[in-house]
Amino acid sequence: MKISTIIRYVLLGIFNALMFYIVPLAISYESWFLLLIVGIITFLINITYLTNRLKPLKWITPGFIFLLAFVVFPAGFNFYVSFTNWQTGHILTKTQVIERLEDLTFSTEEQRGVEFDLYVMQDSDLDYYFLADLDENNLLFGKAITSDEFNTINYANHEPSFKDSNNNIVIPESLYLLSGKEQIANSSQLQELSLLVDKNTRINLYNISVFGASSGRIFSSQQKYSYDSDTDILYDNTQNVACTLGDRGNFICGGESVDPGWRITVGSENYQRIIDDERFRGPLSTVATWTFQFAFFSVLLAFFVGLFLAVTLNNEKVRFQKVYRSIYIIPYAIPGFISILVFRGLLNPDFGLINDWLDPIYQLLNIEPIRWFRTEASSKAAVLLVNTWLGFPYMFLIVTGALQSIPTELIEASKVDGATPRQSFWRITFPLLLVSISPLLIGAFAYNFNNFTLIFLLTGGGPPLVGADVSVGYTDILISFTYNLAVSGGRGVQFGLAAAVTTIIFFLVLIISAISFRYSKRLERIYGNI
């Protein structure tokens, strides 16, 4: 057997073992979707690598799986969320909500805030007993039972015999008193147990103390809510009412909707809101226009700066080519968010270095210093300036690469034919560059269209567009505008609405990209044959 085959089977074995490991986990968490995905992926991987018949798939399958996992799934999920009411108060599933509600205890006014020492004991059968030292007349002792056993009427009794004449607790021989540490070791069990005082009252262990005496609290023997899965009705035991199902994914008890609610699908409601809501529609055209301008000029400026530097440094007569090239890569190597924050400081109109440097010019021309970030024009200029700085090294890199691939004979031939250097650049080099680079330019456009980090960190969308119905700024692009709407909505975070907007942005970018690719294909047809 070849060594490569052995490696292949070993790796496949490890992979399968891992996948099998996930199966019981997925079942225990009732995560059927994950189970389905795991099944499909395992099947795909095994069928590709176990047989030799599907050789080409060997190269495609991993990529395909990653495409599914990191592109198709998030996009699909986002699309799904845009049809739900996923927002503050509705982030759980119905099952989770019922679990949460059934988990809630309640105490009546007089039961509240009563705190007393609680002793935990065990007999030889490992059954637990609680002794609650409420007051002189209530030294309650009894078996600690789970809520399922409440109907067995194991009520607690007043047992003065547990105290000696000095008011110290005395434990009979037959019982073992658990220390705080032992109570903690068994706390998972103990937290399910109660000492039933009467039909309506129980005592629970509330605070296990390892430094002093543990204490208990008094609760109603009923949970705050109980749920009947057959009739789908929730009972509010504090008011003794049955709660109805609201149409927004809430239980409604006595006219008030109960938090938390769960998420439901609401059809096209989120999209409808984008169209109908004046708060959204008002600033939309301003924001959309700037988004296009921002993405377009960002790419254009970065591209021409990169192109200029690449073409200049491509000349063989330039000495220290490599040094220059390394220097121009630096902005690309520094994490973007750091440079953005640095620029924010540099551009500060009062104390920033940039205005300090420009000061002689301001003096010379006798003009007011630029109030960076405070006026519409200066903020937009700052955004473009910083984005050009961040973007040109990438353009510089790809243009440098593309330039090397253009045959020098073409340029020489044009020289022979009498073309000036300028003519041969614009007529030959540049179109050929565009053929290989235009897909990347389209990519850069799409990236900048959603360049949330830059806007968020540099201007925060400001300066504010005064008078709009909603808090929005002049440099807000669609994605940052959406973010603001989604997180600072009327009542918390609105994922459904945000997902609807991102879906729309996705289709916008899709359409722009499709048109651009069409155009670049035409370029290819014209110049590709050269």
Add this chain to the structure above:
Amino acid sequence: MNNSRLRFGAILLILSMVLVACGGSSEDTVEEPAVEEAPSETLAAPATTSPPPEKLVVWAEEKVAVALDPLVGAYEQAAGVDVEVVIYDFGSIKDDVLTAGPAGEGPDLFISPHDIVGEVATNGVVAPIDLGSIQSDIFDVGIAGFSYGGEVYGFPYATEAIAMYYNSDLVDGVPSTWEEVKAACDAAGTELCVGAPGGGGGGDAYHNMPFIQSDGGYIFKFDGGFDPSDIGLDNSAALSSAEYLDTLVKNGTIAATDYGASMTAFQEGRSLFWMTGPWARGDASAVNYGVGLIPSFDGSAATPFVGVRGMFISAFSEKKVLAQSFILDFFATVDVQAAMYAQDPRLPATKSLFAIVETEDPIAAQFAASAANGIPMPNIPEMGSVWGPVGDALLIIRDQNYGTNEDTGVTVDSASDAMKLAAQQVRDAIAGG
């Protein structure tokens, strides 16, 4: 722009997956016998069963986690539990509690400021706690901050409020009125007078709230709880307060600074005062400084927003009693709070710790006095729709960006106009859901 990065990321991911796969399987084989042995140590009692040691996971932001981590050793020893303190990015604690909790991966306990109480409680991801006898030891502002819908959702252990730093080489203290502040600055001749965040292009409602709510203005009416239907950003008191802020900006008392600029100005001795909170004491120590109360407004004491920090219990924790015990029996005790304070000094929310701090740290006492005048930041989810509009309005005043907007045709000629606009935006946002 990131094709290459994506590809690199993908390769990294594959590699890490392979590593995880290898690492995971080898770890399993090592761990198994250990799990079986461990319980025998806890078998002190003849009758107890032998479950594996319980484990509590606590999320906290870096400074807090670093302070807490060395302290939990004592509890681990005494209680025989494993307490894992996880350093968590401050900005993502709320978001991740909301998502990780329901997915079964959240913490048992987490520490956060109180402004998230409404949102996490509405979403059902935190459990209420009955603080019992220790509740009376906590300042009212702390309990108010952690109350929502009649329940208390955590143990408030620290408060935070802004006050006024002064450069003690240049001035003796903070005067009690703004007129005197102006006079002190003129006398000292510094480039800037008061550096306060919330100008210079960086909107910041939090730092500017004393200017609005000290003399009768408010965001949401507080009456046991915050009422999102009663907004007082444009009542007559708020409007006259805003106009007064405008005057202070115009006469140069308040400089147009964002947070960073106000900090560097103070550090470099270019400003006489700096309005911010106790977290900045390290930054302020670049000069000799003191701290005083924010000057009063028309005779009324300045009321800053008070942030309350506390420990929450996740509703998804499977060890609620243990989590409650960790708070009530350990974290809330004076000794632990004092040790926390020594590592990560924050204004105490408990009276017993305050009594200790007061004598030891007069500067903290000044901040505490400022907090005592303040009101808790509204903890209802509707607060999310306030920061943007109010920050914008105050930014207009702070940066004097008045005028008619060409795009919307709306004219904002005065501080009052700006506040009216903000109030309207907040009302619209809340009405729009």
